[in-house]
Amino acid sequence: MPKLEKFAFWKRPMPDEWRSRTFWKDTGWAYIYLLPALIILGIFTFYPFFSTFRLSLYRVSFTNFPGTYVGLDHFRYIFGDRYFWRALWNTLIIVGTSVPITLLLALVVANLLNKSLRFRTFARTSFFLSYITPMVAVIMVWQLMYNESFGLINYLIGLIGVDRIAWLNSPQYALPAVIILSIWRYVGYQAIILLAGMQGIDQMYYEAAKIDGASGFQVWRKITVPLLTPQIFFLLIISMIGSFKMFTEVYVLFTGTSGPLKSAETLVYYIMRQGFFFTPHYGRAAAASIVLFAIIFIVTLFQMQVAKKRVHYQ
Amino acid sequence: MEATHTGRHYVVRQRTYRVALYVLMFAGCAIMLLPFFWMLTTSLKTQTEALRMPPQWFPSSPQWQNYAKAWSAAPFGRYFFNSFFMAITTTIGEVITTILAAYAFAKMKFFGKNVLFAILLGTLMIPGQMLLLPNYVTIARFGWLDSYEALIIPWLVSVFGIFLLRQFFRGVPDELLDAARIDGCSRLRFLFRIMVPLSKPAIFTVALFKFLGSWNSFTWVLIMTNSPNMRTVPVGLQVFSGEIGTAYEQLMAASVLAIIPILVLFFFTQKQFIQGVARTGIK
Numbered sequence: 243m244p245k246l247e248k249f250a251f252w253k254r255p256m257p258d259e260w261r262s263r264t265f266w267k268d269t270g271w272a273y274i275y276l277l278p279a280l281i282i283l284g285i286f287t288f289y290p291f292f293s294t295f296r297l298s299l300y301r302v303s304f305t306n307f308p309g310t311y312v313g314l315d316h317f318r319y320i321f322g323d324r325y326f327w328r329a330l331w332n333t334l335i336i337v338g339t340s341v342p343i344t345l346l347l348a349l350v351v352a353n354l355l356n357k358s359l360r361f362r363t364f365a366r367t368s369f370f371l372s373y374i375t376p377m378v379a380v381i382m383v384w385q386l387m388y389n390e391s392f393g394l395i396n397y398l399i400g401l402i403g404v405d406r407i408a409w410l411n412s413p414q415y416a417l418p419a420v421i422i423l424s425i426w427r428y429v430g431y432q433a434i435i436l437l438a439g440m441q442g443i444d445q446m447y448y449e450a451a452k453i454d455g456a457s458g459f460q461v462w463r464k465i466t467v468p469l470l471t472p473q474i475f476f477l478l479i480i481s482m483i484g485s486f487k488m489f490t491e492v493y494v495l496f497t498g499t500s501g502p503l504k505s506a507e508t509l510v511y512y513i514m515r516q517g518f519f520f521t522p523h524y525g526r527a528a529a530a531s532i533v534l535f536a537i538i539f540i541v542t543l544f545q546m547q548v549a550k551k552r553v554h555y556q
Numbered sequence: 557m558e559a560t561h562t563g564r565h566y567v568v569r570q571r572t573y574r575v576a577l578y579v580l581m582f583a584g585c586a587i588m589l590l591p592f593f594w595m596l597t598t599s600l601k602t603q604t605e606a607l608r609m610p611p612q613w614f615p616s617s618p619q620w621q622n623y624a625k626a627w628s629a630a631p632f633g634r635y636f637f638n639s640f641f642m643a644i645t646t647t648i649g650e651v652i653t654t655i656l657a658a659y660a661f662a663k664m665k666f667f668g669k670n671v672l673f674a675i676l677l678g679t680l681m682i683p684g685q686m687l688l689l690p691n692y693v694t695i696a697r698f699g700w701l702d703s704y705e706a707l708i709i710p711w712l713v714s715v716f717g718i719f720l721l722r723q724f725f726r727g728v729p730d731e732l733l734d735a736a737r738i739d740g741c742s743r744l745r746f747l748f749r750i751m752v753p754l755s756k757p758a759i760f761t762v763a764l765f766k767f768l769g770s771w772n773s774f775t776w777v778l779i780m781t782n783s784p785n786m787r788t789v790p791v792g793l794q795v796f797s798g799e800i801g802t803a804y805e806q807l808m809a810a811s812v813l814a815i816i817p818i819l820v821l822f823f824f825t826q827k828q829f830i831q832g833v834a835r836t837g838i839k
Contacts, residue, residue, distance in 0.1 A: 268665055271743065275656040276656070278657075282710065302689075386808070
């Protein structure tokens with residue numbers, strides 16, 4: 243990510259290259275190369291992005307688009323809506339649990355797959371499968387396995403003496419059901435990324451540690467983890483953004499609803515519900531998505547700052 | 557290492573350690589594979605068997621006709637055609653736009669480059685659902701609702717792909733470009749004759765992610781289409797699950813079918829596939 247100072251163009255003298263004719267010729271060519279991408283991004287990303295900010299101030303109507311101007315009413319509405327706060331809270335719980343748990347498990351798995359064990363190609367494939375298979379299809383089988391009366395999961399936990407859990411029918415367990423599913427889905431992907439990082443670490447570090455007589459755990463803590471920080475950081479950012487955006491898991495697992503009494507409603511589900519389901523209030527959806535964007539933006543900036551201090555490149 | 561630890565104690569400990577590692581590894585595999593096993597076995601059960609408690613691990617006799625029943629219970633043929641058509645066209649189109657854009661960022665000096673690149677990276681933070689309604693309005697204005705245009709055209713670019721390819725293109729030495737230019741090779745020719753063949757693995761990664769993304773795409777298709785004719789496999793499957801009641805064996809059969817194309821792709825390109833995914837994490 244370029245540093246912020248880079249953008250302070252008014253502080254810098256005019257670059258020499260601006261005087262060169264080839265530079266401007268190249269600029270012309272470069273934009274021709276970029277044109278297809280920029281047109282599509284312009285229509286389907288940049289324009290709707292700014293449009294959302296505008297629409298959050300209107301009571302949106304399709305007959306005389308954008309509709310009536312209402313100022314900040316939608317923001318007032320969502321900040322006074324307890325379902326909004328609940329959706330925000332649920333989203334934070336998902337981010338706060340599934341992100342660290344997935345990453346920790348992925349570290350263990352990657353470490354395991356990095357050892358010279360037999361069948362590890364098989365193991366790698368098994369861990370990876372959940373990530374590549376179409377989400378809706380795997381959610382279908384989880385829905386079946388979570389079933390209270392004949393689901394496999396209740397049967398298996400029954401074997402160790404745990405009572406039946408109404409995974410999909412009780413407000414208490416709806417969110418954990420979503421979180422477990424999401425951990426299962428992403429742990430293999432994260433492990434593959436970490437494994438690639440581990441295999442990219444120069445063996446010289448390990449040999450040096452061996453000569454110095456470092457213990458296995460010391461090597462892990464002082465060499466492997468620090469040198470994996472680029473991968474860990476990358477995974478933290480994308481899994482956080484991904485968890486903030488969680489929607490399909492909830493929608494499909496609870497057959498189009500957001501769980502009993504909306505107990506597993508995420509921010510994006512809230513946005514979708516306000517914007518598209520039942521009686522659409524698009525302005526509210528737009529206001530809520532601006533809040534979500536602001537949260538993701540702040541969290542990402544914060545992570546970038548931390549990364550500057552903590553990420554070690556070889 | 558071995559020379560310093562030859563005690564019997566050490567050997568025993570080392571062996572227990574390895575056994576523990578294997579147990580851990582296979583337990584992990586079992587958890588990861590269980591849902592797939594369950595999907596497959598349920599798809600071959602009778603309805604009574606599928607709803608039995610305690611669950612039955614294997615069907616008494618495999619009910620292959622569940623697949624035929626599921627296939628004819630909803631227009632899955634059409635869903636599969638739509639999914640393939642969407643995935644293949646978006647993949648080809650995206651690879652082309654991405655190669656061009658990544659090349660400009662990697663190898664050309666131009667006005668506004670850094671700012672533009674930072675803006676593009678910034679779009680990765682935008683939740684897609686935030687853009688859904690304005691896009692719905694745009695698509696409706698273009699008259700593209702419930703059409704292939706809506707499924708394909710907005711997905712012909714990927715910022716992530718541009719970022720990934722740019723990193724790879726930057727690794728190709730500038731001297732190669734200079735030499736080619738001196739020999740009178742045009743830029744575009746250089747790009748497609750030299751750069752692209754050199755970057756096959758990275759391009760494969762970009763294409764793969766697009767294909768997976770399109771095959772899995774759910775929310776967009778759900779909102780932009782409304783006739784069964786335009787549904788893709790994931791949306792078709794979701795609708796099917798709402799209509800089927802407790803015929804879980806058919807739902808599982810349909811889910812297995814939805815997974816098969818990706819599995820085939822995976823098993824044919826396993827090595828490149830895993831490397832491709834691993835590549836996304838390397839900066």
